[in-house]
Structure formats: structure tokens, C-alpha cells
Amino acid sequence: MANIELLVTVASWEERFILGLKHLLDESSPRQLLMYYFEDYADRTIDNRTYINELCQEKGVILESHSLSFKEPKQAWTTIYDTLKVDRLVEKEIIIDFTTMPREILWTILNLLDGSSAVINYVYSKPEKYNGIWLSRDPGKPRFVYKLGGEAKLGAKTLLLVITGYDAERVEQLVRFFDPHHSLLGIQVGNQYNNLGMNMSKYKQYERQSSFTLFEMDAYSADHGFAVIETQLGKYLNDYNIIMSSLGPKPSAIALYRLKIKYPQTSLAYAPSNEYNSEYSLGFGGNCSGKL
Amino acid sequence: MPEIYNNPFEYDAATKLPEEKIVDFYIEDFNYSRFIHSKRNIMLVGERGTGKSMALLFNSFPIAQLKAEKSGNTPDYDIICVYIPCNTPLTHHREYQLLEADEAAVISEHFLVLAIMFGVIDTVSKIKNLLNEVDESKLKKQFAFVLDLEIPEEDSLFEGLKQTLQREMTKTQKMLNSRVKDAFYDAALSFSSGILPLLSTLRAIPKLKYSHFALMIDDAHDLNEFQIRVLNSWIAYRDNSLFSFKVATAKVEQPRRITASGGTILDGHDFTLIDMEKAYQSQSTDFALLAREVVQRRLNNINIDRTPDEFFPIGSEFQKELDAAESKARKKAEEKYPNGTKKQITDYIYKYARAEYFRSRSPKANRPQYSGFDTLVHVSTGIIRNLLEPCWWMYDSVYSRQPEQSKQQKIMEIPPSIQSEILLERSEKKWDWIREQLECSIDGCSREQREQVFRLFDNLMILFRERLYNHESEPRAIVFTISEREFGNNDKLEEILKIARKAQILYTRTGSAKDHGKRETYYVPNRILLPDRGLDPNGQHARVSIKAQHLWKAASDNTQIPMDIRDETEVGTISDLQGVLL
Numbered sequence: 001m002a003n004i005e006l007l008v009t010v011a012s013w014e015e016r017f018i019l020g021l022k023h024l025l026d027e028s029s030p031r032q033l034l035m036y037y038f039e040d041y042a043d044r045t046i047d048n049r050t051y052i053n054e055l056c057q058e059k060g061v062i063l064e065s066h067s068l069s070f071k072e073p074k075q076a077w078t079t080i081y082d083t084l085k086v087d088r089l090v091e092k093e094i095i096i097d098f099t100t101m102p103r104e105i106l107w108t109i110l111n112l113l114d115g116s117s118a119v120i121n122y123v124y125s126k127p128e129k130y131n132g133i134w135l136s137r138d139p140g141k142p143r144f145v146y147k148l149g150g151e152a153k154l155g156a157k158t159l160l161l162v163i164t165g166y167d168a169e170r171v172e173q174l175v176r177f178f179d180p181h182h183s184l185l186g187i188q189v190g191n192q193y194n195n196l197g198m199n200m201s202k203y204k205q206y207e208r209q210s211s212f213t214l215f216e217m218d219a220y221s222a223d224h225g226f227a228v229i230e231t232q233l234g235k236y237l238n239d240y241n242i243i244m245s246s247l248g249p250k251p252s253a254i255a256l257y258r259l260k261i262k263y264p265q266t267s268l269a270y271a272p273s274n275e276y277n278s279e280y281s282l283g284f285g286g287n288c289s290g291k292l
Numbered sequence: 293m294p295e296i297y298n299n300p301f302e303y304d305a306a307t308k309l310p311e312e313k314i315v316d317f318y319i320e321d322f323n324y325s326r327f328i329h330s331k332r333n334i335m336l337v338g339e340r341g342t343g344k345s346m347a348l349l350f351n352s353f354p355i356a357q358l359k360a361e362k363s364g365n366t367p368d369y370d371i372i373c374v375y376i377p378c379n380t381p382l383t384h385h386r387e388y389q390l391l392e393a394d395e396a397a398v399i400s401e402h403f404l405v406l407a408i409m410f411g412v413i414d415t416v417s418k419i420k421n422l423l424n425e426v427d428e429s430k431l432k433k434q435f436a437f438v439l440d441l442e443i444p445e446e447d448s449l450f451e452g453l454k455q456t457l458q459r460e461m462t463k464t465q466k467m468l469n470s471r472v473k474d475a476f477y478d479a480a481l482s483f484s485s486g487i488l489p490l491l492s493t494l495r496a497i498p499k500l501k502y503s504h505f506a507l508m509i510d511d512a513h514d515l516n517e518f519q520i521r522v523l524n525s526w527i528a529y530r531d532n533s534l535f536s537f538k539v540a541t542a543k544v545e546q547p548r549r550i551t552a553s554g555g556t557i558l559d560g561h562d563f564t565l566i567d568m569e570k571a572y573q574s575q576s577t578d579f580a581l582l583a584r585e586v587v588q589r590r591l592n593n594i595n596i597d598r599t600p601d602e603f604f605p606i607g608s609e610f611q612k613e614l615d616a617a618e619s620k621a622r623k624k625a626e627e628k629y630p631n632g633t634k635k636q637i638t639d640y641i642y643k644y645a646r647a648e649y650f651r652s653r654s655p656k657a658n659r660p661q662y663s664g665f666d667t668l669v670h671v672s673t674g675i676i677r678n679l680l681e682p683c684w685w686m687y688d689s690v691y692s693r694q695p696e697q698s699k700q701q702k703i704m705e706i707p708p709s710i711q712s713e714i715l716l717e718r719s720e721k722k723w724d725w726i727r728e729q730l731e732c733s734i735d736g737c738s739r740e741q742r743e744q745v746f747r748l749f750d751n752l753m754i755l756f757r758e759r760l761y762n763h764e765s766e767p768r769a770i771v772f773t774i775s776e777r778e779f780g781n782n783d784k785l786e787e788i789l790k791i792a793r794k795a796q797i798l799y800t801r802t803g804s805a806k807d808h809g810k811r812e813t814y815y816v817p818n819r820i821l822l823p824d825r826g827l828d829p830n831g832q833h834a835r836v837s838i839k840a841q842h843l844w845k846a847a848s849d850n851t852q853i854p855m856d857i858r859d860e861t862e863v864g865t866i867s868d869l870q871g872v873l874l
Contacts, residue, residue, distance in 0.1 A: 074389050081473055115471040141735045144384045151465040152381040154410040154458050169725075169732035176733065179379050179511075181308050208688060211304055241381045267381050 004030040005092035005118075007061075008084075008109055010068075011037035011052070012100030013044040018051060019284035020099050020125025025059060028095055032062040034083065036105065039067040070272070073104065077146045080108055089118040099125040099287075103246055103253045104270035107145045110257050110292065120292040124251055128283025139170055140272040142177045142245070148260055150267035152241045157181035159240040161233065163219065163256070164188070164203060165247035170271055171203075178243055178269070184232050186217045186225065188248050219249035220288060226255040233259065233266075242266040251288055258292070299687050300590040303680035306346035307377060307510075311355050315362065316593050318350040319585045325351055327566055329371050331504055331532045335559070336540040338568025339796050341677025344540035347568070348375055348508040354418045369419075371504050373538075376411040378511040382461070383407075387468040387475070388516065395476050397552065400518035402464060402480035408507055409481075409490050410457045417450035422499055431496065438489035439481075483526055491534050505535045512541040518552075525551040528562050543567070543800075544793045583669045583679050590680075596702060604683075606664030607708030617649035646828055647767035650760050659826045662715040663708035670829040671715060673799060673819045682820075686714045719824035722797070730795060737791045744788050744847040749797065751846035752817060753825045755853040759836070760828060763855070768832035770822070771801075773814045777840045785844045789815070797821065803835075 007030040009021055025033070033056055037045050049065065056063040066083050068076040094113060098106045113120050144150075160180035162171050164187055175183055187203055206212040215232050217225035236242060244266055246253045260266050306314060327334050328351045336344050349355060352375040353367070360367040382403055388396040416422060423431075428449045435453060436443045441460070443452040464477040494500050509515075515523065527537050528551055541547055549557045559565045587600040596603065618641060625632065625640035653660070662671070672679035686706045694701070725733070726749060730742040737745075756770050763769075792798035799816045819829040838853060845851040 073386075077390065078473065086471075112471055139732050144381075144386055146386060146390065147469045147471060149385040149387065149465070149469065150381060151462050151469070152385075154382070154407060154454070154461055155414055158379075158381060167732065169729040173733050178384075179305055179307070208692075210302075211308065243381055243384075267384070269384070 003093055004028045004095055005089060006030060006032050006034060007095045007097060008034045009036070009097040009099070010101040010105055011035055011045045011049050011065075013041070013048060014100055014127070015282065016125045016127045016284045017100045018048050020123070020287060021052060021097060022055065023125075023287075024095065024097055024123060025055060025061060029059070030061060030095065032064065035063060035065045036068050036080070036101075037065065038070050040070045042067065068105070070102075070274070073143065073146070076105065077108055080105065081112060084109065084112050086112050086116040086118070089113065089116045091117050091119070093119045093121065095121045095123060097123050097125070098250065098253070099123070102270070102272075103250070104145050104272070106253055107148055107257055107260075107268050107270075111145075111147055114261065114292070121289065122254060122292065123287055123289040125287045126285040128285040139173060140274050142174055142269050142271045144243075145268045145270055148268040150241070150243075150260070151265045152267070153265065156239060156241045159184065159233075159236045159242045161229065161242060161244045161256075162186065163217070163225070163229075163246040163248040163252040165249075167247065168203065170247050174245055174247075174269070174271055180243070181211070181240070182236070183212050184236075185212060185214045186229060186232070186248065186252070187214055188252075189216045189218050190220075217252070219252035219255065222290070224251040224255040224290075226258055229255055229259060230262075233263070237263060237265075243269050245269040245271055247271060254290070254292075298594055299684055299691070300594045300596070301587075301680045301683035301687055303341075303677050303684055306343075306349050309349075311358055314346070314349050314355055315359055317586070317589060318346055319582055319589065327564065328373060328506060328508070328538050331371075331536050333527045333532070333536050333563035334538045335563050335565045336538065336568055337543045337546060337565060338540075339543050339675070339793070339799070341675045341796070342568040343676055344568055345377075345510050348373075348510050348538065348540055351506075352508065353415050357418065357420065367419075369499050369503055371506055372415060372419075372500070373506040373508055374408075374411045374415045375508050375510065376408050378407075378509060378514040380407070383514050383516070383519075385465070385468065388518065391474060391476060395474075397518040397522070398480045398482075399464070399468065399477060400516050401482055401522045402477065403461075404515065404519045404522065405481045405483060405486040406457055406461050406464075408509075409486050410454060410461075412487075412490060412494070412505065412507075413450055413453045413457065416494060416497075416500070417454070419499070422497060423449065426497055431493075434496065435490075435493055438493050439486065483522070487535075495534075504533065506538055507535055508538040508540070510540045512539045513545065513547055515547065517548075520547040521550055521552040524549060524557050525553065525555075528555060528557050537563075539563075544790055579674045580666075580669055583672065583676070584665070586676060586679070587665070587683065590683075594702075596704065598704060600665040603705050604663070604665040604668055604686075604711060605705055605708060606667070607661045607712070610661045610663055610708065614646070614649055617652060618645040620652070621645040621648045643765075643832060644767065646830060647760055650826075650828055659716065659823065660828075661708055661712045662823050662829070663711040667715070667829060668711070670831070671819045671823070673816060675796075675799075678818070678820065682714055682718050685718065686710055689714055715820075715823045719820050719822070722818070722820050723824050726795070726797060730791070734791055734795050737795075741788060741791055745792050745795070745797075747850045748788060748792070748843060748847035749817065749821060751850065751853050753821065753827065755836070755838075755855055756822075756827055757825065758855050766832060766834040766836075768828055768830070769834035769836045770819070770827070770829075770831040771814050771816045771834075772836040772838050773812055774840050774843065775837050779841045779844070781844045781848070782840055785840055785847065788847050 007024060007028065011017065035049065035052060037049060053063055064083065066079055068079055096106065096109055110120065158178060158180040159182050160174060160178050161184040162174055164171050164185050171185065185203055185206060203214055206214060215228065217228040219225050233242060244256045244259065246256055256268060260268050309317065336347065338344050351373045353372050356373065357367040385403065388399045391399065432443050432449050432452060441456050443456050447455060467477045468475050491505050495503065509523065512523065551557060557563060584600050591598055591603055621641045621644045622637065625637045628640065629636045668679060668682065671682065687703060689710050690703050690706055727746050730745060731737040731739055759769060760767050789798065793800065797818045800813050801816060802811050802813050804811060814835050822829045842853050846853050
């Protein structure tokens, strides 16, 4: 890649953050790195941020670093809005490294950049493996993402689409919260990261319930499941208010964002967690990338 | 799924049911119609599954009209009940948070006003023959003038109005979603520029000349802080001749009662509060009777000619053992009261017969066979959804075990063994959920609190077990009151109890206390928790008094709650009976 104006990332304590970002800096030589970090986890990320700072100095990359708050989404949105400064990015090429970026932040950045005529690339570094015990816990109240709440219709029924993850309880939380008329649950195929045992088997219980439809999709495919999800949404697009959320493989968030832009009436919802495992993942398992 | 799979115990939210099914499912005896049909403002409070939405929907005009048609009557136009759901994507928009407070309040009110106006128009558009002999074009101009909105010429009056409101809604959302920090919509509608002129103009239609509009706001706890305040201001409006509000909301963490101008609305003055978890009706509509009617109607709807007791039979062995325990208790009563009155004997049997059954079981015996419709009613803890959910799983279990060639046959009963299996399975799942997952589902619950809730309930079950096996006077008391609340950690205990209530593993009721008819709050653990511990979900008419610090020690340090085998439990009046038992 050449002439990359900006690389945007969110700092993490995970190994894949450093390994993936270093690889990106080597390969793409951006003019500037915009690195957000969460003040709630500042202690955990300080070593990696210091390392990236040194790396940027060494490579002559301008580093701008800003803190965000997990607990105050308004502060996070405003900070991103003020620091991204999209007006300067007209027709510039940008990379979003969303490896350790919460989906809400990814969607916010994509949406703000989408308003400019910037060329948007994205990269996701997969881990070698996830922590088998727990990844995140203490989920907070689900919420719509600022500016991506859609254009809902008065009097229409609600459809909830969730790309499921390892934690079936969080799907139930979304269903309880939004109380949809019908739910579509997207289940990741394949046995990567022990998917069959950790994910697919947990959703069998919904198969006979008339208010649920289960479907299989692959977030690691070239379109991250876009076409499959679009087909599933098809018959609901005209008559339902559609809420979409991703709890599963992170690249599915790209597919959901594309669907949101294609169908402005749909909404993107984020289900936050208040605690992440300090050993969330191990190693670096290659990356998946694309252009928006 | 073959068509014969028609599980009659669907327990989805009322909002997911088609109008016909609401008419079919709702039990008219259990109605709040007299409150909803009054011109007073009403606040319905209760947790999920207590029937708030069903009560509102059943009284909404389209369903009232359907009901009237079915019975060959004319619907009543004096009161037009309009159902307005709040748990919709429109309520979850958060862009108002990016605005200054004044603008946030304006936008929030605008969203709520549009939703109410749409609900009103949608409802009146379903009134049959409403516009006969009405000059629609003239009326349309009138609406356009008073609302200051352009209504499409080519559409009918109500379709045009609906489209106009939708257009306003889309314009607002587009504006707020624009990639600008402080995007605002400055043509916002308010109560006085939207709802009032709409309702007043509707009265120009002859059939609605004297109509009162009951605006039924469901799930008001989902409204944002500005919407709650403005709704409270409307509730404080003195003149209820044209409209009133019927607001349904969760019982735990009810919305604040502050108005937009900082005033307060009061129960009894500005509105009447109805606790949906409490017996408000006559003796003939108590929960046991209601539960029976609900299940009977569900069975009738799929042409199963069986009573609930026949469809959910009690296991013969279980019944035999219960009968034997009752005989034993009778014998003991007659020994204790050689010249006793009939009441003394029956009271003794009521208290001790079931305890006798549990006490006489071998310590090595399997858990009792939980079967029979009465058991299901007790397990439901007085919540209809808690009753239907295990019924749904039982029906599903019988259906899935039928061989393929028999799947076309009607299911005529749920065998006792399957009833028991499902109740134990649901009970075990509930415990697993508390032990491992509670914080994933309950907003504001930390992992530490999840552990505390688990320990508290675990110790409550140990206490109930101790009582069942050893207590001398009230062995089957499985509800409790809290005494001596003034202690250092009461706030923490209250938090734990609040989480348990939000999780619906604990319910509260009020009843008369021992102290000269004073009212007190008592706590009812969800009885689905009892089968897993081999306990009797069929409780007795008594309340265990537990010191607050003992509850806290149980939750925080896993300390067993002490029991005095002769302690006196509190017994409420007969009017509390339903609440205590269920």
C-alpha cells in the first residue's frame, strides 16, 4: 500500500495488537497514526502504547493519541468526531485497524469517514487462539450507536438480527431488551477457535421457537457474510424496523455496517461489556482485510 | 415444522400476538377494564409477564371492536383506547444526548408526540364506517390547518395523516443522524401543537363527538428522562374530559414522578396506581382461578376437550403418597385435639399433611414427582408467563418424543413423568442462570452481586428445607419479611434484593402485618427454584420474619440463616391469601 494518509486504531494489551499494528506500519508507512485508548484500561495498555510511540518516532510516523471513555459514550463519540477531522481527509487513503476496536467505535469511525470522500481500507488481525474460559463479562445495557439508529417507521414491528458469539446469554439479553417480534440469529460456520462446541451448539434451543430463525454465515469470507445476511433480511426490509447487532466474529461488523448504509432504515445496536479478560487472546493468527 | 405443531402455550409477549389471538387468550374476568375505561390517569406497574401489555391491548379500540362484532354488539365510542408501545427503535435513538438539555427535551417530546399521534390515527382509522356522511376533503383541510402540516391530496384522510406523520419522523431522523455534532430539527411538534389539536379535531367527526381518548403508553420505563418528565407534565394536566393516560411500567426502578417544570405527580391525586402483581379483583378472579381459565382457553383453542387437571394429571403414586400423608396428619390432629373442632382438624391437616409427605420420604429417595395442575399453578408464583413457560416446554417435549407416524395425533395429556422432568429441568436451569449468568442479563448487576444473589437464595432454600423438615408450627412458609433493617449494610442488601426482583427470582407483595393491621412488604422467591432443591412449591399461608443482617450475612459470607424451630411466623388476613399462596 502506498500514500496512506492515516491509520486509525484502538490500543489494547493483546499481543495481536502489537504484532498486527507493527506489520501494518511496516507495510503501509502511513503519514499519521491516530491511536485511541480507553482510559478505563489505560494501565493495561500503557506498555503497548509506549512501544508504539517509540516505533512511530523511529519510523517518522506522526502519532496522535486520545483517550476515550467506555462508560461515557457521548465523550467517546465527541472525541472521535473532534479528532478524526474528516474534512482534511478528502480523497485521502485511510486504514482502519479494528483488531481491538469495540464495534461501537468501529461503526462510529466508519460512519464519520464515510461522509468524506476518503478511500477506506480496513484490517483485522486474528489471534492464534482465544481464552477458553471467558472473554468479557458484566454486560451493560444495549444501546443504539450515535447517528446509526436508522430511520424507523411508526407503527412497524421490530426485527432483531444478531450475529451470535460464544455467549448465548448475551443474545438473550438483546432479545429481552429490544423485545422484537422476530429474531434472526446468524451462526458462524466452521470449527475455528472451537466454534462448533463454543458457538453452534448453544443455539439449538431456539430452533423450535417460532419467533426465531437461525441461519449460518461466514464472517471470514470475502464479504464477511453480507450477502447471506442480506438474503435473510430480504422479506423484512419493507415492513419491519430492523435492529442489527454483532456479538460474533468481528469482521461481521463490517457486513452489518454495509447493510446499514445500503438500507438506511436499519439500526445498529451495540451490546457493551464492562470487563474484558486481561488474557483475552493469545498470539497472532494472520489478518483479514478489505476496502469499504 | 408440520402444521400440527401448534403449541397452545405460546408465552410470547402480548404485542406479538395477532388481534384474534388476544381476544381468544385474554380472560375477561381478569380485567382492568373498569380502571382503563375511566377518565382518570392510571399507572399500571408490574414486572414482565404480569399482563400489563395484554390488559392494555385487550382494551385497545381495534380489539374492543372485534370483540363487539363477535358478540353482535356495537362498540362503545365514548372511550377510544389507543395503544402506544414505547419499546420501539424510535425510543432507543440517543442523538438527543449530543444536544444541550433544552434541545434534547424538544426533540425527545417530538418523538413521543409523533408516536402518540400515529397511534391515535392508526386506531381511529380502524373504526368501521367512521367517515360515513363526513366531508373528508373539508376535514383534511381542517387537520392540515390546525397541525400546520401538508397532507397528501391523493390519499384518504387517515392514510394521508399517517404518511404525513411518517414523513415528519423520517425528516427528523435524517436530520439527527446527519454527521454533524449538534444536528437539531427545529420544526418539532409538542403536546399542544400536535396531540391536543389532533384530538380536538377528531371530535368534529360525529361518531367521536363525545369520545374520550385513553392514551395507553406501554413500557414507559423505556422512555428517556426528558420523555418521562414531559409525560408526567401531561399527566398533571387537570382537565381529563378529552384525554387521559394509562401508563404501564416496570415495578422495579419505576420512572421518576418529576414533571418537566420540576413538580411532582402523586398517586391518588394525579393518577391511580394499580399493582399488577396484586389481587385487585373479587374472590372469583383470584390467581388460581385465572390460571385455570387461561389454560382451559388455550386447550379449547386447539380443540382439546380436556380440563387443565386432566391435561396435566397428578402422578398416581405421588397422589397416593400425599393421601397417605394426609391420613397420617389427620390421625395426629385427632390425637392432639381429642375433642377438637372441625376447623382445628382441617387447619392442622392444611399445615402438616404436605410436610408429612416430605418428612416421611427416605433421605435416599429421588426428588418428589412434581406433577398436577395445582403444582404448576404454585410454581408460577402468580405470574401468567411463569405458568405458560413450563407448559410450553412440556407440550414441546411430548411432541418431540412422538414417533413420526403419530405426530398428526392430538396430544391429550402431559404424562406426570414429563411434567416433573420439565419442572426439574427448568428449575435447574434457573439456578444455573443465577449461579453463572445473572450479570449477563440484569443491567447493573456485577459479578460479585451475582455471587451474593446466588448465596442468598441458596441459604433461603436451606432455611426453607430446615423448616419443612423440622419446624413445629409453620413448616411450609416459603415467603419472608425483613426485620431490623437499621444496620450498616442495608443499602447493599437492598441492591441485592433489587437485582433479584429485576431478575424475577423474587417478587414483592404487601399484606397486613401483625401490628394492628399495618401494611408491610413481604418477599416471595420465584417457586421454580424449589423443585431443584427437592422442596415443596405449594407453600402455606405464613411469612417467615428474617433479620436484615442475617440475609446480608447469607449473601456476603454464605452464613446459614438461623432458624428457631418454634418461632412465630406472621400470618396475614384472608384477603392476603392469594398473595401469600401465590
